[in-house]
Amino acid sequence: MTSLIRPVKIGAEKTKVPKTKTVTKHHEFQMNKTYGQHLLKNPLIIDAIVEKSQLKSTDIVLEIGPGTGNLTMKLLESCKKVIAVEIDPRMAAELQKRVAASPFAGHIEIILGNFLEVELPYFDVCVANVPYQISSPLVFKLLSHRPTFRSAVLMFQKEFALRLAANPGDNLYCRLSVNTQLLSKVTHLMKVGKNNFLPPPKVESAVVRIQPFNPPPPINFVEWDGLIRLCFSRKNKTLSGIFRVKSVIEMLHQNYKTFCALENKMETDEMTEEKMKDLVIRVLEENESLESRSSKMEINDFLKLLNKFHEVGIHFK
Structure with a gap:
């Protein structure tokens, strides 16, 4: 069953506001290992991800696993609206509270549920620090979404990201590489060390850009x-x-x-x-x-x- 629960829509028209500084918050509740929760805490990495997303002021941005909103708050400065899909009710509540107290209260929709199960609305760009255990099905759910989005800037476990972007002859070139590159252009953007997260994961990470081919190739x-x-x-x-x-x-x-x-x-x-x-x-x-x-x-x-x-x-x- 799809666990889509009361999408939260807050506020109305967007107004011009000064840019806010990303603040990393420490929370009383424990990270849920089942969901692979590792909060991105480094403002410089967050800024770099948003910059490489090449957002327009008219864009609707899909974020997967926003956590407490460190990346979300920076996205809201550059786009029209953020649709955040979060599986953890505690995180969703924290994000809602954080955005409600900001100048961006009218420009977020929070969908509480499992990303692999919810029906995705229209979006222009996807930006996410991906829960690593759902990396592969997440990529192909995005690539099967219609209408086709412009691009996705996603952070994965380093080896998975390198497999996505691998070329023929590379050691990591595999079925994942070929299937993804049939449907999209994949570009490796940057590496991200484990100490940029709270708590630090056991693996290094990397960010890639995925640009779906539009129209997709006419193939079964x-x-x-x-x-x-x-x-x-x-x-x-x-x-x-x-x-x-x-x-x-x-x-x-x-x-x-x-x-x-x-x-x-x-x-x-x-x-x-x-x-x-x-x-x-x-x-x-x-x-x-x-x-x-x-x-x-x-x-x-x-x-x-x-x-x-x-x-x-x-x-x-």
Whole structure:
């Protein structure tokens, strides 16, 4: 069930106000480890994140996990409205109280609930110190949101951030890199040390900018991810080695039978597993991909390969 509880909307029209100084507050309540709570306390880091967000005065900004509002207060200085999604009622109450006592009381909406479960309203930019345990589903929920937002400036665990931005040939280049970069441009912005948080996490952090492609590529993402999942099961192995495995051929053969049934085609009985294997190898040969390794392939290489497989009726879902 979605835990969306009474979005809080405070105030009315926006007025010109002097900029306020970010103040890090210490609170009596304990951080909740279940939610991965680490409050960003360094005003210089907060200022840098807001600057790199390139906000406009007309922007509606989505913030995920605002905590007690250190970043929120700086965002409010630069945009029209902040929509803050917070799962912890204590944090939401603290944020509401803090904003209500400021000149920005009319420009925030607080949604109490789990970000992965709530329905997101329209927003132009997303800025967040992300709860690290939901990093991957959070990224793909954002990228599936419509209408497409302009950009997201997000802080993740350092290794996760580097995986998002990794290029072919990098040690951290992986399925996450390829899937994210199919749908968006990812730029690494800066590293953030653990001592900039209260309490300090056990890992270093980094900030990236994600800019969704608009319009998104005209591709069936489930099909795409099926191919990418298979290719990166052993990313340093040749595609020839990956696609000759018996369990892979069995899976593709079953998919082919399903495809033929759905398309009312009669080729099902003619296609044996041995013929499927020959067909797969032929596609790889014609695409000059037999000796290719996923760890060094670019987005366009995977797109071309997927199209070649589709041309002969081979599918991955």
